[in-house]
Each structure stands twice: as structure tokens, then as C-alpha cells.
Amino acid sequence: MEGQLKATKFCTNCGAEIDAKAEICPKCGVKQPSSNSPAKNPGLAAVLSFxxxxxxxxxxxxxGKGIIFIVMYSISIALMFVVVGFVTTPILWIWGMVDAYKTAERINSGQLKVGPSNKNANI
Incomplete structure (x- = not known):
């Protein structure tokens, strides 16, 4: 059965061609995202935080992390009345966008698992 082609995919980290069933890339050691978890769009995550x-x-x-960001941002807006909020509000806003983008990338690469089994671990 030499003529049969083996199903392959590309590593999400290094781009190496690996077996389609591989959970970890043999070249770089990065865990590959499972096919049963939906991918997160980093751009959409950043736009929502924008x-x-x-x-x-x-x-x-x-x-939980999202609620904490909302509460912190609300407090920061209230602090605009004492001038401090003019510094903290843009910092939190930018931090929220960057964090959402990078977290979506980490979820897609398999470095971070978010779900019902460990929802408190990612706050």
C-alpha cells in the first residue's frame, strides 16, 4: 500500500508538515489546536474590545476576566473627574484590545484552553 497518501496538516507555530492526527508538533513541540474546539478570531476579539x-x-x-475589565474600565471613567482617569482609561482600553487579540491567538495555538472544565483558571 505504498501508493496511499497520509493525511497531513501544518503546524500552527512553525509551519512544518505533520501528521493530521498529531496533537504536538514533533519539530517545535507546540500543542496543536484540537479540531473539536472552534477557532477564535483574534481580529474580532480586538475589535470587540475596541x-x-x-x-x-x-x-x-x-x-470573569471580561467582567473585571468592564468594572475596571467603569471605575477608570469615573476617575476622569479627578484627572487620573485620563491616564488610566486609555491604558485599560489598549490593554483590553491587546489582551483579547493575544489570548485568541493562544487559544488557537493550543497554549490556552478555555472552557467549562477550567473557566476559573483563566481569569
Missing amino acids: LFTGLGQIYNGQI
Whole structure:
């Protein structure tokens, strides 16, 4: 049966061609995302956090982290009345977008698992 082709895929980290069933890349050692978990779109996560800080984290499945961002952002807006908020609000807003984007990438690469079994571990 030499003529049969083996199913392959490409590593999400290094791009090496690996067996389609491989869970870890033999070249770089990075865990590959499982096919049963839906991929998160990093761009969408960042845009949601751009529109409202914390929404990107909620989209990524980190509900607690998203709520913490929303509360911190609300407090920061209130602090604008004492000038401190003019510094903290943009920092939190940018931090929320960057965190949402990078977290979605980590979820897709298999470095971070978010789900019902460990939802408190990712806050």
C-alpha cells in the first residue's frame, strides 16, 4: 500500500508538515489546536474590545476576566473627574484590545484552553 497518501496538516507555530492526527508538533513541540474546539478570531476579539473594553475577553470565553475589565474600565471613567482617569482609561482600553487579540491567538495555538472544565483558571 505504498501508493496511499497520509493525511497531513501544518503546524500552527512553525509551519512544518505533520501528521493530521498529531496533537504536538514533533519539530517545535507546540500543542496543536484540537479540531473539536472552534477557532477564535483574534481580529474580532480586538475589535470587540475596541468597541467596549471586556467584550473581547468574553468572546474568548473568559467571562470573569471580561467582567473585571468592564468594572475596571467603569471605575477608570469615573476617575476622569479627578484627572487620573485620563491616564488610566486609555491604558485599560489598549490593554483590553491587546489582551483579547493575544489570548485568541493562544487559544488557537493550543497554549490556552478555555472552557467549562477550567473557566476559573483563566481569569
